[in-house]
Amino acid sequence: MPQGDRSWDVETDLLVVGAGAAGMTAALVGALEGLNVVLCEKSEMVGGTTATSAGTVWIPGSRQGQLAGTPDTVDAARTYLTAMLGEHATDERLDMFLKAGPVVLDYLEQKTNVRFAAPPVHPDYKQLPGAAIGGRALGAVPFDGRKLGDDFARVRPPRREFMVLGGMMVGKADIPALLAPFRNWTNFRHVIGLLTRHALDRISHKRGTRLIMGNALVARLFEGVRRAGVDLRFETVLREIICDGDDVAGAVLSAPIGEVAVRARKGVVLATGGIGWSRELRERLFPEAARRFSLAPSSNTGDGILTAERVNAVVERDLESPALWMPSSVMAQADGQVSVFPHIMLDRAKPGLLAVNKSGRRFVNEADSYHDFVAAMLRSNASAATAFLICDRAFIRDFGIGLVHPQGTPPSTEALQRGRGSLSKT
Template identity: 30%
Template sequence: MPVSASPWQPSRRQILGGALGSLVGVAVLPHSARAAAAATYDVVVVGSGAAGMTAALTAAKRGLSVLVVEKAAKFGGSAARSGAGIWLPNNSVILAAGVPDTPAKAATYLDAVVGSGVPADRKAAFLAKGPEMLDFVMANSPSRFIWMEGYSDYYPEKAGGLPGGRSIEPKMFDGNLLGAEKANLNPAYIPTPSGVTIYSHEYRWLNIVAVSATGAAVSAQTVARWTQAKLEGKDPMTMGQALAGGLRVGLMQANVPVWLSSPLTALLHDASGRVTGVTVTRNGAATTVNATRGVIVCSGGFEHNAAMRSTYQQHPIGTAWTVGASSNTGDGILAGIAAGAKVSLMEDSWWGPAIPLPDEPYFCLAERTLPGGFIVNQQGRRFVNEAAPYSDVVHVMYEKNGTAPDIPSWLIIDQNYRNRYLFKDLAPTFPFPDSWYASGALKKAWTIPELADQIGVPRSNFWNTYTRFNWFATTGKDTDFKRGDSVYDHYFTDPGIKPNSCLAPLLVPPFYAFKIVPGDLGTKGGMETDARARVLNGAGQVIPGLYAAGNCSSAVMGHSYAGAGSTIGPAMTFGYIAAKDI
C-alpha cells in the first residue's frame, strides 16, 4: 500500500524512484521476481546491533531457526561503538542496588518526558517488557550489568524522575570468549587507553583526575582492574564492546549464524502482501533467504545517507557530523517504505553538540558542562544552558538558528580549564593538536577581543557575554539560562568548584574557541510500529511478517531523551518483543 505524502512523509515513488532509491537500491520483490531460495529460516534478523542480536537470541531460545544478516564487515553496529548506557526502569539490577524505582514512577516520568506523541500502549510495552528482556539476556548470555550510580535521569525534577538515575551498563566482559569472532567486533568510537579498564560512568571522575582525589582513586582502580583481568588471562572489555561481545557469545552458544558483509537488497512478499524473506548480497551474489515466521529489521538509522538527511531533516545537515556506524544508510527504512510502511520522527535524531575534528567528529558530553566554559552563537551571545541534556542543546540550536545564527556555535574555555580537565582523550596541560587548528575546529587568542575576531563575532557582544558569565560564576547563579539548577547539570562537573560546580570564571589566557555543530549518535525516525513491534502501513494496519526495532523504527522516546541509554534500552526491548510475538 503506498504511503501518502506529507512534509515528513514523501511517497514511495518519490523516495524509491528518485535519488534515495537509486542510492541504496532496496525494493520489495514479489515471488515471481525471485531467484530460487538459497536458504530458509523461521526468522531473519537484519542487523547485528543491540536490537538485532537481542531479537535473534530471543527467537532462537524460543526454538526457532534464526539467521542474522549484517551489512558491515563487523558485527555490533553503533552499540559496539557506544558507551552502552541502557535506560531501563525497574530492572532487576537497579532494584538490587536499592534504586527506589516503581512501575508507577517510571510510567509517570516517561509520560512527563515523552508526552502524548507516542501511543500509550507502546510506552507501556517498553516499561513492562524491559526488565523481562534484561533478565532473559543475562540468563542466556555471559552479559552482566551494573547500575550507573549517580547518572541522573535527564529531567530528574519532572514527576517520577530519579536524581540517582535508572541507567545501567555492561560489566567487564572477557573478549576471549569470542574466540575468532573477536576480530569481527566493530571497534569502539573512542578506544579505551592501553593499560586501563574503564566503565562509562567512571569518565565523570577521570575528566577531573588532576584536581580530584576521587578522580585519582578511580583512575588507580581502572589500572588495577585491567591488571587483575590480565593476570587471570582475560581480555577485558567494557561499554559497547562488552555489550556487543556478550550478545554475540549468546548467539554463538545458541548456534545462530551471523552473515557479515551481507547487505539487505530487498524484502520479499507474497501475493497477499505478507513479508516472507529477504534478498541480500553475499559473496558478491544475490542470495535469497526465506523467513517462514517473519523478518525483524534492526538495521539502524540513516545518519550516513546524505540524500535522506537532506530530504527529511533541517538544514544545515549532512553526514560528516554523526558518530553513528558508517553502515547506517537507511537501507532497512527504505525497504520498509517500499513495503508500504509509514515512517515518522524522520526529522529528529539522537542529537548532541559535536566538534568537527579533522579525523572524525567528537561528541561533547563533559566538555561543555565542566566549569569554566560557555557556548556563544555567531552574534557572540549565549543562547542555551550548556549543561542541559545534549539532545536539548541541539534542538535549541536548530530552533534559534533562523534568528541569530548558531550553527556553528563556539565553546569558549581558558587556560585554567585546560590545566584542570581532560579534553576528549587529552590529559590536562597538554597542548591541543596542530591539526585541530589547521582544520578550523579550534581557535586561540591571548585576549577576549582577539578571540572574538578569530571566530567572527562582534567584540562588544562577546565581551559583554564574557563578563556576564564570569559574574554568574562568582555568584553561583546563572539567571539567564539556569545552568546548574537541575541535578543533571552537575553530573559532568567539578565538585571542588563553589558555589556552583557548573560555573567558573574564565580568567587565564590564552583563550580557546571550539567550533560546535549539531552532531548525533544516530537518527531517531523510521518505520512506525505497534506495541508488538509490528510495522504499520499508512492506514495504521499491520504489515504481516514485518517487524522493526532500534533506530530503523520510530523511537518510543518521541522527540525527547529520558536518560542515558534511551537508544539502547528500547532497541533491545522491542527486539525482544518482536521475537516473542513471532
C-alpha cells in the same frame, strides 16, 4: 512472479538484518525460543553504533535497578514519560515497553551471559515530575574479550578518540585514578592493573580486551549468538524485501557468494541502525545544519528504512525530532582521519564553561542533555548551527575539552586550521 512460485536459496524461521545490539538480541532470543535464525550483517564486524557508544538502556522498575539502591517505580517512570510525551503517552506501545523491559533484562540474565547493572547516580535527562536520580539507566557489566577467541576481532572497536595507549578502553570510573595515579594506594594499584593488563593484551591482540560500556554489551550478545547457533553472515547486505500479498515472506540479500533469496517463515526483523549516513534520508528528514556528519559507523546508510519504504512502509513524521542529537567537534588529524568527537558530559557540562552561538550569545544551559543542547543550537541558527565552547586553562587542566585531555595542552593553530573549530551534530 507469484511468491508461491519463487525459488528460495535459504529457508529459515526468522531473518534478522543488522548485528547491532537490537539485531543480536532479536536473533539470540529467537534462537533460545527454538527458532532457526539467520542474522546478516552488512560490515565485517558486529556492534554497529552500540559498539562505539555507552550502550546504555533506559528501563524503569527493573530488579537490576533496585540493586543500585535508588528508589524507583514503574508508576513514577510513567509520570515522567507522561510529562515528556503529552498526548503521545497514551500510545499502547508505551505500556508494553514498561511491562516488557524488566522481563527482558531478567530473561537475558537467566538464559545468557548478558548482564546489566545500574550506577547509583545516573539522573534522567529532564527535570520533570517522576524523574529519577538513578536506577533506570543500565549498562552492561564489563566483559573479558579473550573469551571470544578469534571472534574478538569481529567486535567493532570504540571510536579511536575514546581509547588510549593504542587501544585501551577507559571508563568514567577509571579517569580519577589515571589523572592522579600517585595520590593514594588505591589509584596506583588500579592504574598498574590497567596498564599491565593492556600490555599483555597487545602481545596478541590489536587492542585491549578489557571491554566496557557498549563494547561489553556487544561482546556479551555476540558470545550468546555464537553459543545459540545463530547462522551469522557477514558482509551481507539487504537489497529487497519480498512480500506475499500483505505479508512479508523474506528478503533478497547481497552476499560475497552473490544474491541470496531467504524465505523467513516467522518474519523479518530490520535492525539496520536508522538513518546513519544516508544522504537521501538526511536531506529529507534533517534540518540543513545537521546533515553533514554522523557518529554512526560508515556502513550505516539507512538500508532498512529505504528498503522498507519500497514495500510501502512509512516513516513517522509526528515526532519532536527526527534524530537523537549530540554536539560534536570536528577536526582533521595529521594522518588525514576526520575525528568527530561527541561532547557528552565530561567537558561541556562542567562548571566554568560557556557555550555561545556565532553571534557570541549564550543560547543554552551547558549542562543540558546532549540532545537538548543541539536542539538549542538548531533553534539558535538552523541554517548553520555552530557553537563555541569557551573556557580557561584551569578548566582544561581539570576536565579537558574534546580531543584535549585533562592536564593537556590546547590544540595548535595548525591543528585548528585543519579542523572546523565548531560543534556539529549526529
